[in-house]
Amino acid sequence: MKKFNVVLAASAMALALAGCTSVDSVEDAVNEAVDNAVEQVEDTVENAADDLQDAVDDAQDAIDDVVDQIVDDPAVKSEGVISYADYVAAAVDDEVVIECYVQATQSWWDNKISVYAADVDGAYFIYNMECSEEDAAKLTEGTKIKVTGFRAEWAGEVEVAEGATFEFLDGNYVAAAKDVTEFVGTDDLANYINQKVTFTGATVKAVSYKNDTPGDDIYVTLTINDVDVEFCLEYYLNGSDEEFYNLVGGLEEGTTVDVECFLYWYNGADGHLTAVTVK
Amino acid sequence: MMKSVNGFTKKIRSTLSHLGRRAVVLFVLISMCMTVLTGCHGSKNMAEFAVPDSFDTGKQIEVVFWAKNDTNARQTAIYEKAVTDFEALYPNVTVTIRLYNDYSKIYNDVITNIATGTTPNICITYPDHIATYLTSENQVLCLDDIMYDEKYGLGGSELLYNGPTKDEMIDKYLNEGKIGEHYYALPYMRSTEALYINKTYVEKLGYEVPDVVTWDYIWEVSEAAMAKGADGNFTINGQNVMIPFIYKSTDNMMIQMLRQQNAGYSTAAGEVNLFNDTTKEVLSTISAHSATRAFSTFKISSYPANFLNAGQCIFAVDSTAGSTWMGPDAPLSDICSDDIISGIEVVVRPIPQYDTENPVMISQGPSICIFNKDDPQVVLASWMFAQFLLTNEVQIAYAQTEGYIPVTSKAQNTQEYIDYLNNSGADNDLYYDIKIASTKLLLDNIDNTFVTPVFNGSASVRDAAGQLIEKTVTSTRRKETIDDAYFDELFANIQSLYRLDQIEGGGRDGAVDLGPLPVGARVLLISLGIVWLFIIIYQAKLLLFDNKRKR
Numbered sequence: 034m035k036k037f038n039v040v041l042a043a044s045a046m047a048l049a050l051a052g053c054t055s056v057d058s059v060e061d062a063v064n065e066a067v068d069n070a071v072e073q074v075e076d077t078v079e080n081a082a083d084d085l086q087d088a089v090d091d092a093q094d095a096i097d098d099v100v101d102q103i104v105d106d107p108a109v110k111s112e113g114v115i116s117y118a119d120y121v122a123a124a125v126d127d128e129v130v131i132e133c134y135v136q137a138t139q140s141w142w143d144n145k146i147s148v149y150a151a152d153v154d155g156a157y158f159i160y161n162m163e164c165s166e167e168d169a170a171k172l173t174e175g176t177k178i179k180v181t182g183f184r185a186e187w188a189g190e191v192e193v194a195e196g197a198t199f200e201f202l203d204g205n206y207v208a209a210a211k212d213v214t215e216f217v218g219t220d221d222l223a224n225y226i227n228q229k230v231t232f233t234g235a236t237v238k239a240v241s242y243k244n245d246t247p248g249d250d251i252y253v254t255l256t257i258n259d260v261d262v263e264f265c266l267e268y269y270l271n272g273s274d275e276e277f278y279n280l281v282g283g284l285e286e287g288t289t290v291d292v293e294c295f296l297y298w299y300n301g302a303d304g305h306l307t308a309v310t311v312k
Numbered sequence: 313m314m315k316s317v318n319g320f321t322k323k324i325r326s327t328l329s330h331l332g333r334r335a336v337v338l339f340v341l342i343s344m345c346m347t348v349l350t351g352c353h354g355s356k357n358m359a360e361f362a363v364p365d366s367f368d369t370g371k372q373i374e375v376v377f378w379a380k381n382d383t384n385a386r387q388t389a390i391y392e393k394a395v396t397d398f399e400a401l402y403p404n405v406t407v408t409i410r411l412y413n414d415y416s417k418i419y420n421d422v423i424t425n426i427a428t429g430t431t432p433n434i435c436i437t438y439p440d441h442i443a444t445y446l447t448s449e450n451q452v453l454c455l456d457d458i459m460y461d462e463k464y465g466l467g468g469s470e471l472l473y474n475g476p477t478k479d480e481m482i483d484k485y486l487n488e489g490k491i492g493e494h495y496y497a498l499p500y501m502r503s504t505e506a507l508y509i510n511k512t513y514v515e516k517l518g519y520e521v522p523d524v525v526t527w528d529y530i531w532e533v534s535e536a537a538m539a540k541g542a543d544g545n546f547t548i549n550g551q552n553v554m555i556p557f558i559y560k561s562t563d564n565m566m567i568q569m570l571r572q573q574n575a576g577y578s579t580a581a582g583e584v585n586l587f588n589d590t591t592k593e594v595l596s597t598i599s600a601h602s603a604t605r606a607f608s609t610f611k612i613s614s615y616p617a618n619f620l621n622a623g624q625c626i627f628a629v630d631s632t633a634g635s636t637w638m639g640p641d642a643p644l645s646d647i648c649s650d651d652i653i654s655g656i657e658v659v660v661r662p663i664p665q666y667d668t669e670n671p672v673m674i675s676q677g678p679s680i681c682i683f684n685k686d687d688p689q690v691v692l693a694s695w696m697f698a699q700f701l702l703t704n705e706v707q708i709a710y711a712q713t714e715g716y717i718p719v720t721s722k723a724q725n726t727q728e729y730i731d732y733l734n735n736s737g738a739d740n741d742l743y744y745d746i747k748i749a750s751t752k753l754l755l756d757n758i759d760n761t762f763v764t765p766v767f768n769g770s771a772s773v774r775d776a777a778g779q780l781i782e783k784t785v786t787s788t789r790r791k792e793t794i795d796d797a798y799f800d801e802l803f804a805n806i807q808s809l810y811r812l813d814q815i816e817g818g819g820r821d822g823a824v825d826l827g828p829l830p831v832g833a834r835v836l837l838i839s840l841g842i843v844w845l846f847i848i849i850y851q852a853k854l855l856l857f858d859n860k861r862k863r
Contacts, residue, residue, distance in 0.1 A: 126789040183790060188614035194786075195611075244381060244411035245388045300618060300647045 107134060107153045107206040114179065117154035121191070123184045129193065133157050134206040135176040136229060137295065137307070139269035141169035145195075147269070148172065149227065149295045149305075150180075151208040156227035158297065160185070161195040168201075177204030190298040191226055210293050218260040222302055229307070230296050232257050237288045240281070243268075251281050253306065255292065264294060267305040281309055288312075358450040363461045364688045367470065368404075373693045375407045378421070378435035380678055382633055383413050384644070386713045390706065398700045401472040405693045415441070415678075419771070426451055431683040433694040439489060439763070440771040442496050442681050447768055453682040455495040458695055466699065475699045480722035488763050489679055497679040498698055499719040501710060503633040504673045504761055505564055505663050506750045508616070510626045512656040513537065513548050524668040525661050527569075530557060530627055531597070534606040537626055549653075553624045555608045557601070558616040560630040562609050563778030564674050567764055569594045570777075571674075572666045577777070582767040584812045586777055587803040595784045595799060602788040611782055612789075618646050623653035629663055631676065632715030632750035639746045660749040662757060675761035677716060708732070712742060715750035717758075724755075769815035776810040 110116060114132045115123070123129055133150035140146075145161040146169050159180055164172070172178070182197025210229040216222040217232065235255035243249040251266040266272065266281045284290065289312040294304030377395075381387035388411060395407040410432070412418045419441045425431045426448050437445075445452050459478065463470035467477030478486075481499075489497030507530075511521050517536050522529070534556035539547045546554035559565045566586075570577045576585025601607040610616060616628030617637035628638065636644045639658040665671050680698045685691050700706065707723035710716065712732060718724050733752060737745035754761075764770065783802055788794055807813055 126786075126791075128790070183786075185612070187612075188618065244383070244413055245385055246409075246411050248410070300614075300651075 107204070111179070111202075117152055117157075120157070120184065121155065125184055125186050127184050128181070129184045130179065130181045131157060131193070132177065132179050132202065134204070134208070135172045135178060136174060136208060137270060138169065138172050139267065140273075141166055146172065148178075149229075149270075150178070151228060152206070153208070156208070156225075156229070156295070157193060158190060158227045158295075159193040159197055159199075160187075162193070162197045162199055164199070171201065175205040175207045177202040177206070188299050189301065213296070214257060217257040217262060222296075223298075225296050226298055228296055229293065230304070231291060231293045232262070232304075233291045234312075235262075235290050235292060237284045237286055237290060239286065240284045242282065247278075247282055251278070253281060253284065255290070262302055262304070263299070264292065264304045264306050265297070267297075270295075270305055271307065277309070280311075281306060284309070284311075358684050358686065360450055361453055361458075361684050361688060361691050363458050363464060364692055367402075367464065367692055367696070368689050369402065371404060371689055373405045373690055375405060375434065375690070375694050375697055376410065376432040377407055377697065378410050378412060378418055378432045380412050380415060380418060380436040382714055384636070384713050387710060390709045390713065393709075394701060394706050397705075398473075398697055402693070402696070405697070407697055412436075419444075433683055433685065433690065434698050435681050435683075436500060436678040437497070437681045438676075438771070439491060439497050439679060439766045440774060442489075442679075443491055443766045443768045443770055445681070446491060446496065450684050452496050453684050453691060453695070455489070455498065455682070455695075458692075459495060464692060464696060466702075471696065471699070473700055473703055476702050476720040476722040480720050481702075482719055482721055482724075482758075484758065484761075485675075485719045488675065491766050497681050498702065500678040500680050500701055501633075501707075501716040502675060502677040502719055502754065503631050503714070503716050504675060504754045504757065505561070505568070505629055506632045506635065506715070506753055507661045507663050508620060508628045508630065508635075508638045508746070509659050509661060510620060510623070510656050511659045513623070513626050516548060521659060521661070522668075523661070524671055525627075525664045526668060527597075527664045527666060530664045531601055531606070534601060534627065535604060538604055538606050548626075549623045551622075551624060553619075553622075555605065555613055555619055555625050557607045557627040558609065558613060558619055558625050558629070559607075559781075560610045560616050560628075560634070561778065562611070562781035563774045564676070565629070566591070566594065566777035566781055567774065568663060568672065568674055569666075571762060572672045578765050578767075578770065578773050580765040580767070582765075582769060582815050584773055584807075584815060586773060586780075586812075587807065591780065592796070592799045595780060595802075596794070598781055599784050599788045599794045602785040605789075607785070609782060609785055612785060615646060617642070620658065621645060621653070622647060622651045623656060632754055633677065635660070635715035635747040635750040636713075636744060638750075641740045641744075642746065643741050643744055658746055660746060660753055662753060662760075671757065671760050673757060673761055675763050677719075704728075711751070715747050715754070717751055717754050767815070769812070772810040772812060772815070776806045776812060779806055779809070 110132050114130050117131075120129055120131055133152050135148055136151050136156070137149045138146050139148075141164065144163060144165060146164040148157075148159040148162055150157045150159060157180075159182070162180065162182070178199045179202055180193060180197050180199045182193040185192050185194035208229055210231045211225065212233060213222060213225050213230045214232050214234065216225070232255065235257045238254040238256045238261060239252075240254075241252045243252065249272075250268045253264040253266065255262050255264060266278065271277055291310040291312065292304070292306060293308035294306045297303050297305045377391075379391050381391070391409055391411070395409060398407060399405060415436075415438055418435055418437055422431055422435060422437070422441070422445060426445060431451065442452055459465050461468055465478075466481065467475055485499035485502055486495070489495050489499060507525060509521055509525075514521050514533060517533060519529075519533050519536075537546070537548045537554060537556040541547045541550075545552050548554060567577060570586075570590060573590055575590035576588045578584050578586065598607060613619070615637070616625060616630050617634065619625035620628040620638060621640050621642065630638070636642055637646070640652050640654045640656055645652065662671050663673055680701060682691065682694050682698055685694075702720055704720075704723045704726055707718035707720055708726065708729050711718045711723070711729070718729065723729060732743070733748060733755075735743045736748035736752075737743060764774065780802065783806070784794065787798065792798065
C-alpha cells in the first residue's frame with residue numbers, strides 16, 4: 034500500500050511539473066521522485082530486518098544466559114577435574130587437576146605467580162604457578178582457571194606445588210569471607226585452610242617487621258578467644274597498599290581489631306591479612 | 313661478480329679522488345672516535361676510582377648499605393650499632409641500612425639498580441654475584457689499590473678506628489674475594505655447613521654417632537628410621553611424620569658431593585662440567601632414598617630445624633649460621649613450643665663424607681662489595697665503613713650471633729673471643745652449646761674448606777646444581793621413571809633453563825675462549841681492511857704521481 038502511494042505521489046508530481054517545465058526538467062523530477070520512493074522502500078525493509086535481528090539477538094542472549102548459568106555454576110566441574118574434597122584427600126605428590134576462581138595473587142616474578150583461589154567448597158593456594166606477565170595481568174579477582182599440578186604440603190600448608198600450569202576458563206566467582214572466630218583453638222579451624230575468613234574481636238598482642246625494619250612482611254600476633262594466632266601482612270600480596278601497610282605496622286598492643294585474611298598455614302594458622310578494622 | 317667488485321672499486325677510487333687527503337684525515341678521525349666510543353659502551357660505565365689524598369671531613373656524605381641478616385634481631389642491632397659508632401667517628405657521613413634476609417634478593421636488586429645507575433654504595437653479597445656485577449665496567453670497586461693505601465687501606469694511618477691490617481686478615485678468606493687477579497670483595501663472616509644429628513634417635517636405632525659420618529652411614533640409618541609400627545606410625549618417634557634426612561641447601565649438597573669425589577663441576581675459566589657421570593650416580597642414590605621418603609629437601613618439606621626439633625628428623629644439614637635454630641633448647645624457633653620434643657640430644661658433625669680421613673666442606677658466608685660512584689670521597693667513605701665492619705667489636709659481636717667465625721686473626725685471637733668459645737653451654741643464649749660447637753667445627757676445618765670458581769655465570773651453575781637434586785627428588789616422589797634417559801633429559805632441560813651453554817666465563821685467570829667472531833664483526837673488519845687498502849693504494853699512487861712530477 035505504501036508503495037502504491039509513493040508511486041502515485043511521484044506520478045502526480047511528475048505530471049504537475051510537466052505542465053510548467055521543459056521535458057528535461059520533467060525527467061529529472063521523475064527520476065528524483067522514483068529515487069525517493071526506492072529509498073523509502075529500502076528504509077522500510079531495513080527497519081523490518083533490524084526489528085527481526087533484534088528479536089533474534091534477544092533470543093540468543095536469553096539462551097546464552099541460560100548456558101552461562103550452567104557453565105558458571107562454581108559447583109559444576111568439567112570432566113577430568115577433581116572436586117575440592119578429592120583435592121584435600123589426595124596424597125602429597127599426586128597429580129591434581131582443579132578448577133577454581135582467583136581470589137587474589139601475589140606479585141608476578143620471573144614467569145611465576147602465587148595464587149589464592151577458591152571454589153564453593155573450599156580454597157587453594159597455588160604456589161609459583163607458571164605464568165607469563167601478560168597472563169598474570171588477567172588473573173583478576175573472580176577469574177576462573179583450570180590448574181594442573183601436584184599436591185604438596187609445606188610446613189602444614191596444603192598447596193599446589195611450584196610449577197603448576199593453568200588455562201583460563203569462562204566464569205566468575207568471588208567467595209564471601211566466613212567468620213571463623215569460634216573455631217580458634219580447635220582443629221576445625223584447619224577446615225578453612227586457604228579460604229578468605231574473618232576473625233572478630235581480636236586483641237593485638239605483638240607487631241613486628243620482618244628484618245626489624247619496614248619494607249617487607251609484617252608479623253602480627255592476635256589474641257582471639259585467649260589463644261594467640263599468627264598473622265602476616267604478606268608484602269607480595271598487598272605490601273604496595275601504603276595505607277594498609279601503615280595501618281598494620283602501626284597497630285598497638287591491646288588494640289581490638291576485626292581482621293580479614295586468607296587462612297594460610299605455616300606450622301599452624303598464619304593468616305595473610307587483607308583487611309583490618311580497628312574497633 | 314667480478315664486474316660488480318670492479319664497479320665498487322671504481323666508485324671508491326672516484327670518491328677518494330674527489331675527496332683526496334681530506335677523506336683520509338676524516339676517516340682516521342672517525343675511526344679514532346669510534347674506538348673511543350667503543351671503549352665506553354653504555355652510559356652505565358664509570359671512570360676508574362683513584363684514592364683521594366685525604367678524606368674530606370667537611371663534606372656531607374650519604375652511604376647506602378644493603379645488608380643481609382639471618383632473620384636474627386641481634387644481627388640487625390649489630391649493624392645499627394656499627395653505623396652509630398662509625399657516624400660518631402665521622403660525623404659528616406650518614407649510613408643508611410636496608411636489610412634483607414636473602415642473598416638472591418640483594419642480587420636481583422643490585423642487577424636492577426646497575427641498569428638504572430642506582431646501586432647502593434655497599435652491599436653484602438657472594439663473590440659469585442659480584443662476577444655478574446662486573447659485567448658493567450667499573451661499577452664494582454676494585455680493591456687492589458685502596459686495600460694497600462698507606463693512609464686509608466687496611467689498618468691505614470689516617471683511619472679513626474683500629475681496623476685489621478692486611479696481615480691480620482685470614483688470607484684464605486681474603487683470597488675468596490679475588491675475581492681474576494683482582495680483589496673485588498672483602499670477607500665479612502665465614503660459615504660452613506654442619507650435620508645436626510638427633511643422637512638420641514640414632515642410638516635408639518642401634519647405631520653410634522662417629523666423629524665423621526659417611527654418606528653410606530647416613531643413608532643406612534635413615535632407611536632404618538623408616539620402620540613403622542602396627543598403628544601406622546613410625547616406630548622411632550611414634551609419630552606419623554618422619555623424614556630422617558633433610559638437606560637445606562641442595563646447591564651445596566651437589567657441589568660438595570662432587571668435590572669430595574674430585575668430580576667435575578666448573579673451571580676457573582667458566583667451563584661447566586656439572587653434567588657428568590658422577591652427578592648421575594649421586595642423583596641415582598638420592599632418588600633411591602627419596603623414593604622411600606627417607607630423604608627430602610627444604611624446598612619440598614620446609615626447614616630442617618623444625619623437623620629436627622619436633623623429633624621428625626634425625627639428620628639435618630644446614631649452615632652453621634643456622635645453628636641457633638637447631639635443637640630442642642635452641643634460642644630461636646619457628647614451631648609451637650608444644651611441638652618441640654624435649655630431651656633429645658643433638659650433636660654437631662661435619663657434613664657426610666666419602667673419605668673420612670680427608671673431610672671436605674664448603675666455605676660460605678657474607679662478603680662485602682663496594683660500588684664505584686662519580687665522587688671519590690663517597691667511595692672512600694664507603695670503603696672506610698666497609699673496613700669498619702672488620703674491626704674486632706663488629707667481628708666478634710656478629711660472629712656470636714650464629715655459628716660464624718670472624719674473618720680476621722685479630723678478632724679470633726682476642727681473649728674475648730677465646731673466652732666466648734670456652735664458655736660453651738653456659739646458657740642457651742649467647743653461649744648456646746650447639747652454636748658454639750658448629751663454630752668450633754669450622755675453626756677446626758678452615759683448611760678443609762673450599763670455594764667454587766667464580767666467573768660471570770657461576771651463580772647460575774650453582775642454581776643448576778641444586779635444581780638437579782630438587783627435580784630428581786620431586787620426580788621420584790611423583791613416581792616418574794628415573795633412569796639414564798631421565799637424566800639426559802634433565803641435564804638438557806637444566807642447561808637450557810639456566811642458559812649454561814651461553815656462559816661466557818671471565819674467570820679468575822681471565823683465560824676465556826671467546827670463540828669465533830660473529831659474522832657481522834668479521835664483515836665489518838674485512839670491509840675496514842679493504843677501505844684501508846684502497847686508501848693506501850691511492851696514497852701510494854699520489855706519492856708516485858708527485859714523484860713523477862718532481863722528476
